Amino acid sequence: xxxxxxxxxxxxxxARYGRPPKPAIAQAVVAGDRGLTLEQLxxxxxxxxxxxxxxELRSGQxxxxxxxxxxxxxxxxxxxxxxxx
Amino acid sequence: MMLxxxxxxxxxxxxxxxxxxxxxxxxxxxxxxxxxRCKTVNMFNRLHIDLENxxxxxxxxxxxxxxxSKYPQITGRWLRHFRKWAPNLLEAPQGFKRxxxxxxxxxxxxxxxxxxxxxxxxxxxxxARRLMLPICVFLQYVDSRRWDVVVxxxxxxxxxxxxxxxxMDFHGxxxxxxxxxxxxxxxRVITLGTSGGGFAAIWAAVLMRASRGIxxxxxxPRRLHTFLKDRPAAPDIDLxxxxxxxxxxxxxxxxxxLFGGRLRPVPDIDDHVVLYHMLMRRQFGxxxxxxxx
Numbered sequence: 001x002x003x004x005x006x007x008x009x010x011x012x013x014x015a016r017y018g019r020p021p022k023p024a025i026a027q028a029v030v031a032g033d034r035g036l037t038l039e040q041l042x043x044x045x046x047x048x049x050x051x052x053x054x055x056e057l058r059s060g061q062x063x064x065x066x067x068x069x070x071x072x073x074x075x076x077x078x079x080x081x082x083x084x085x
Numbered sequence: 086m087m088l089x090x091x092x093x094x095x096x097x098x099x100x101x102x103x104x105x106x107x108x109x110x111x112x113x114x115x116x117x118x119x120x121x122r123c124k125t126v127n128m129f130n131r132l133h134i135d136l137e138n139x140x141x142x143x144x145x146x147x148x149x150x151x152x153x154s155k156y157p158q159i160t161g162r163w164l165r166h167f168r169k170w171a172p173n174l175l176e177a178p179q180g181f182k183r184x185x186x187x188x189x190x191x192x193x194x195x196x197x198x199x200x201x202x203x204x205x206x207x208x209x210x211x212x213a214r215r216l217m218l219p220i221c222v223f224l225q226y227v228d229s230r231r232w233d234v235v236v237x238x239x240x241x242x243x244x245x246x247x248x249x250x251x252x253m254d255f256h257g258x259x260x261x262x263x264x265x266x267x268x269x270x271x272x273r274v275i276t277l278g279t280s281g282g283g284f285a286a287i288w289a290a291v292l293m294r295a296s297r298g299i300x301x302x303x304x305x306p307r308r309l310h311t312f313l314k315d316r317p318a319a320p321d322i323d324l325x326x327x328x329x330x331x332x333x334x335x336x337x338x339x340x341x342x343l344f345g346g347r348l349r350p351v352p353d354i355d356d357h358v359v360l361y362h363m364l365m366r367r368q369f370g371x372x373x374x375x376x377x378x
Contacts, residue, residue: 049127
């Protein structure tokens with residue numbers, strides 16, 4: 001689980017072009033907060049592409065923006081990744 | 086030397102590194118060669134984002150000319166976005182040719198027109214290494230007969246700490262640009278920066294004694310004392326910000342406190358990436374014309 005969350009934090013930074021995620025978001029991810037929505041992240045389509053590219057680079061798993069389109073909560077990404085890593 | 090080459094060879098076996106290396110360093114983009122290394126949707130997205138951040142409109146047209154029989158479907162889908170972003174880009178591209186002064190500094194110039202008859206736009210890219218829009222889309226809204234454009238990409242943290250892979254102070258950045266592009270040969274110089282490039286654009290306008298500096302949703306850095314020392318008078322300055330964003334408004338006010346200038350709130354948009362929203366509403370061309378007038 002720790003490995004997955006490390007990957008997710010790195011991907012959140014990639015989506016912010018190298019800046020770490022806001023503390024409240026990082027805290028929610030580390031704590032596995034199931035109420036954190038994707039909308040709360042405030043990413044545009046370019047940021048989501050960077051997010052997915054980072055997930056693939058770090059994990060070798062091909063999460064795409066099309067997968068993200070079908071999700072609403074951040075924990076869904078975590079579950080998707082946990083099932084594969 | 087041998088070890089360095091071996092390390093480089095090993096690094097470029099990774100398709101992501103291969104793509105970025107070639108997009109950043111090749112004088113002429115070989116799209117099919119780069120696409121042949123892309124095995125996943127994300128790899129294609131990496132390739133296309135990097136191309137958008139570097140290519141001139143003419144280079145995008147070159148990709149399209151390859152034709153759908155040569156490139157994969159995902160390329161066709163990517164190219165279709167340009168119809169939405171800049172409807173005439175594929176049919177009537179601006180005549181800019183790209184010349185890498187060094188990777189973080191790209192000059193876009195139409196060689197058919199005399200430099201002395203043109204103006205120079207010095208553009209400071211944002212954190213996403215673009216101008217809130219793909220560079221090629223931004224350029225399509227600039228008249229290549231009247232403008233040369235130089236685009237600077239920042240170092241890891243900020244333009245004020247140098248350029249990508251070229252750490253230096255901001256005076257060093259400006260000296261470098263002035264030596265390479267020779268702004269004095271142009272009729273006039275305007276600087277423009279988006280988001281993380283906004284402060285750099287205003288500061289560059291001061292140092293280069295430009296006709297105008299334009300910040301689009303820029304904000305000042307936290308530590309300012311080194312910048313404010315012995316600074317010359319500020320030129321004509323426009324500080325654009327999103328009317329619906331308190332954060333952007335405060336940042337514009339901070340810049341105004343430092344440099345003076347006009348506040349230009351953009352109404353009816355509350356998202357920071359304001360140029361993209363203007364583009365979608367077909368307001369960007371008119372906005373940019375007004376800014377560069």
